[in-house]
Amino acid sequence: MRLFAIGDIHGCADALRRLDQELVFGAADTVVTLGDYVDRGPDSRLVIDYLLELRTRCRLITLRGNHEVMMLRSRDDHSFFRNWLTYGGEEALVSYGTTTLDDIPAAHWDFIESTVSYHEEEHEFFVHANVLPDLPLAEQPEKTLFWAHFSASQPHVSGRRMICGHSAQKEGRPLDCGHAVCIDTFAYGGGWLTCLDVGTNAYWQASQHGDLRLGTLTESHPSS
Ligand SMILES: [Mn+2]
Numbered sequence: 447m448r449l450f451a452i453g454d455i456h457g458c459a460d461a462l463r464r465l466d467q468e469l470v471f472g473a474a475d476t477v478v479t480l481g482d483y484v485d486r487g488p489d490s491r492l493v494i495d496y497l498l499e500l501r502t503r504c505r506l507i508t509l510r511g512n513h514e515v516m517m518l519r520s521r522d523d524h525s526f527f528r529n530w531l532t533y534g535g536e537e538a539l540v541s542y543g544t545t546t547l548d549d550i551p552a553a554h555w556d557f558i559e560s561t562v563s564y565h566e567e568e569h570e571f572f573v574h575a576n577v578l579p580d581l582p583l584a585e586q587p588e589k590t591l592f593w594a595h596f597s598a599s600q601p602h603v604s605g606r607r608m609i610c611g612h613s614a615q616k617e618g619r620p621l622d623c624g625h626a627v628c629i630d631t632f633a634y635g636g637g638w639l640t641c642l643d644v645g646t647n648a649y650w651q652a653s654q655h656g657d658l659r660l661g662t663l664t665e666s667h668p669s670s
Contacts, residue, residue, distance in 0.1 A: 448475045449644040451572060453611040453629040454511065455479065457487025457537060461639035462496055464652035469641060471504040478565050480611035480629070481511025481574035481592075484558075485534030487634035487654075491541040494554050510561035511574040511612065512592040518558060521547050563591050566606065570644055575612035577602055598626030609644060620649060622663040 450469070455462055471477055483497065484490035500506050513534065520527040520535065527535075527547070542549055564583045565572040576594035577586050579602050596613035602625070611630035615621050618637045621628040631651060633639035638651035638659070647663040 449567060449570075450475060450477045451609045451629060451642045451644055452477060452479045453631060453640045454482040454614070454633065455487070455493050455639060456482055456485060456513070456534070456634035457490040457493055457541060458633040458639055458654050459489035459492035459496055460654050460656065461633050461652040462493060464656055464658055465639060465641045465650055466496075466500070468650055468652070468658055471500060473504060476505040476507065476567075478507040478572045478609070479509060480572060480609070481509040481561065482513045482611065482630075483508075483511070484517055484538045485513040485530075486537055487534075488537065489541050490538040491554070494557055498553065498557060507565045507572070508557070508561045509565060509572060509574050510558075510563060510592065514558050514561055515588075515592050517547075521555075563588070566604075567644070570607045570609050571602070571604060572609045575610060577608060579603060596621065596626075596628045598623040601625035609642065618651070619661065620663060622665045624665045627663060 483493045497508060516530045516533060517535065520530040539545055566583065571583060573591050575592055576590055576596055578590055579600045596610065602608055608626040610628050613628050614630050614632040615628060616632050616637065618631050620631060620640055629640040629642050631638040631640045638653055640649050640651050642649045649661050651659050
């Protein structure tokens with residue numbers, strides 16, 4: 447049984463496929479994707495198609511990111527739609543060959559609506575952005591879960607390790623604070639898409655150009 451987390455994909459379908467080719471996700475695996483499937487990068491539509499297929503052959507847990515929040519809101523709020531376009535929504539629409547959300551397939555809306563706010567395992571919990579350390583996961587404000595910048599001054603009250611994305615680590619390596627790890631490594635911006643083996647702390651990183659490299663978490667900001 448392997449437990450993986452994958453950081454912010456942002457339309458980087460080639461990098462996602464490269465990780466899958468290497469790790470061959472299968473029926474014995476749990477894969478938690480940390481949200482932000484769409485926007486900014488080139489292939490939002492292909493990423494969602496890929497995840498819909500991946501869901502049929504492993505236990506796939508798809509978290510919601512702030513870009514899914516924005517896309518859902520844009521469907522009902524035309525003035526917000528214009529905002530979203532400038533936050534990467536324009537690239538998402540291009541991947542569908544359209545300029546309007548009316549052309550997004552129903553299966554893709556169903557996928558986006560099905561995304562969850564957090565996920566818990568025995569020793570870890572998974573969120574897109576961050577949590578307030580003193581509040582149980584079920585009581586976290588959406589603003590924190592989807593939008594807050596990474597900070598991990600104190601461990602979460604659950605005692606579990608937090609695995610998150612959202613705050614791009616532009617030098618390309620995960621930020622490991624011991625009780626919290628951020629694995630958004632800027633795939634769409636010329637960085638890497640990170641897949642962390644949560645059980646071993648080994649990670650694989652793929653670029654949009656097909657490069658692959660390996661690493662192991664090394665705590666860089668010990669909790670105090
Ligand atoms: Mn985000």
